[in-house]
Amino acid sequence: MGCRRLNETHPAAKPMRGPLFLLSLLSLILILILPAAASPASLLRLRTPSHPNLPRKPTRAISKACARSRLPALCVDSLLDFPGSLSANEQDLVHISFNLTLHHLNQALYSSSHLSSLHMDLPLRSAYDACLELLDDSVHALTRSFHSLAPPSSDSRPTPLASSDDVITWLSAALTNQDTCTDGFSQLSGNVKDQMTDKLHNLSELVSNCLALFSGSVRNDFSGVPIQNKRRLMNAAEKEYDSGNFPGWMSRRERRLLTLPVGALQADIVVSKDGNGTVKTIAEAIKKAPEFSTRKTIIYVMAGRYEEKNLKVGRKKTNLMFVGDGKGKTVISGGKSIFDNVTTFHTASFAVSGAGIILRDVTFVNWAGPARHQAVALRVSADHAVVYRCNVIGYQDTLYVHSNRQFFRECDIYGTVDFIFGNAAVVFQNCSIYARKAMELQKNTITAQNRKDPNQNTGISIHASRILATPDLASPSTTTNPTYLGRPWKLYSRVVYMQSYIGGHVHPRGWLEWNATFALDTLYYGEYMNYGPGGAVGQRVTWPGYRVITSRVEASQFTVAQFIYGSSWLPSTGVAFLGGLNL
Helix, strand or coil: CCCCCCCCCCCECCCCCCCHHHHHHHHHHHHHHHHHHHCCCHHHCCCCCCCCCCCCCCCHHHHHHHCCCCCHHHHHHHHHCCCCHHHCCHHHHHHHHHHHHHHHHHHHHHHHHCCCCCCCCHHHHHHHHHHHHHHHHHHHHHHHHHHHHCCCCCCCCCCCCCCHHHHHHHHHHHHHHHHHHHHHHCCCCCHHHHHHHHHCCCHHHHHHHHHHHHHHHHCCEECCEECCCCCCCHHHHHCECCCCCCCCCCCHHHHHHHHCCHHHCCCCEEECCCCCCCECCHHHHHHHCCCCCCCCEEEEECCEEECCCCCEECCCCCCEEEECCCCCCEEEEECCCHHHCECHHHCCCEEECCCCCEEECCEEEECCCHHHCCCCCEEECCCCEEEECCEEECCCCCEEECCCEEEEECCEEEECEEEEEECCEEEEECCEEEECCCCCCCCEEEEEECCCCCCCCCEEEEECCEEEECHHHCCCHHHHCCEECCCCCCCCCEEEEECCEECCCECCCCCCCCCCCCCCCCCEEEEECCECCCCCCCCCCCCCCEEECCCHHHHHCCCHHHHCCCHHHCCCCCCCCECCCCC
16 A cells, blocks of 8 residues: 555565566557547647747636646646647546546556666565556546546447546546555665656646546536536435345346356356366466456356465456355465565455456455554456455455446455555445454554545445444454554545444544545534444544535435446446445
8 A cells, every 4th residue: 555554664566577578568559559540630630839929828718728727737737838828728628638648558658668677675566566457457447437428439330339437437546556566666766766756747736637527518517526517306316216226337147147156157157176167276267258348257166275475467457257155265365464575556365457257255364464554365356356255364454446437246355454545436335344353552454445536436335334344353352453444545536434333343433534624624524323332423533524414315325326326327227236325
């Protein structure tokens, strides 16, 4: 997580195994061909910076558009540098913002890849490799967003429709990627860091401006809570279905796959340690799975403990479904921590970036222990990710809900410090979240949410779940290791607990400061109709950003239907899930 917590040593590193020469070549190709492929009109062609004689006074449209951004001076300057901006209307300026930001991301990826041959120690190599991966993901996110805005030319292939929620999600993820990249270098030094800092200059700010221009044109705020679709009817969002309880972006086939017993599944790939399957290792199964598949590929991982290095489902491996034999039976484990000279990003026992991932009936473990600090069991950066009936077990930083839209149901999550952290738009429903005994005098914090921009549609929603303590956290550990619902990692941290049981191990104040007064007036922490011995709100913190939610309309913004659904994902007839609040 970069430099973010008490008792934290600096993040460290592990070399990435991908062919960086190929990455450089692909990046160069993107820079050369992407503008022509993506630009819908001559206005949006990437050209050299503005003519020296071009007047620098912004038009009314530029001034009005940039007034919505958090960095208006940079917004104005960057738009003025783009030919055609002086005759553009506000909608054209949104397109131009996407185009110029994508151009800068491609340049950064291409130029950064040339540093791969330089000597780096392990911490620096890990931060560098993570940054290249994150830059590549950001280019992909901006490309998808740009294509969704641009009207198709007559000779281009049709692209799938994307909602405004999709675009905001992808831009939010791109901004999170840049933040993660920067965090990785935060406590390092040297020539490579200096060069990367130069190449990444203003990237986060450009993405932020891009997000502000777009989100300001499609949605409003409701009491500080983004309403993702102004036309959505509240009664539709409140509708509860009778069975299944899965998110509406899943197809009927996928929902059926989640309910079938393992023996009834027709697996495409079977992993068995004893050689009775298609492959013996999970790494082989991932390699064997198709790339960019629109069909769900089922990987059945038979019972056993699998401890393999670098288990990662990359962005190209889409629509995979990993099915185990049940919690505690199929176990994917690792023991990597920042003490192994890798960044937090690289400590995950299992990591996934490929969209449409489903994880079912598997236990993910990081056994590094509390003394080794950040040690991730599961990292999810995939859009439309579903984690169902899984265990996620660790201590500090157990579950990294990094980015995009995610849904967890009937999962058990164990940890100590910041053990659910990241900047996804994620809902936990019917889950059990266990605080466990930490190091002596260490405080337990369940969440550390790192939303850094008010336009990001991200946050952690814990709904109809249970906040519990493991037996080893019984009194007097509740006084020596007090537990808090969360603390703000970044300025606009956002977490809500709704209609959940909260155990007596949770401190009456409920929430913990990160550092003195940091973010206390900009965060959004809410509680709605929780119960149990720790659910009383009479002694809660009095921060400006904390609220006891009393409005059902406000609370509904954090339900499955409204927080992680785009308008095009609302369920049609027959889709079953708990979309709204409990009655």
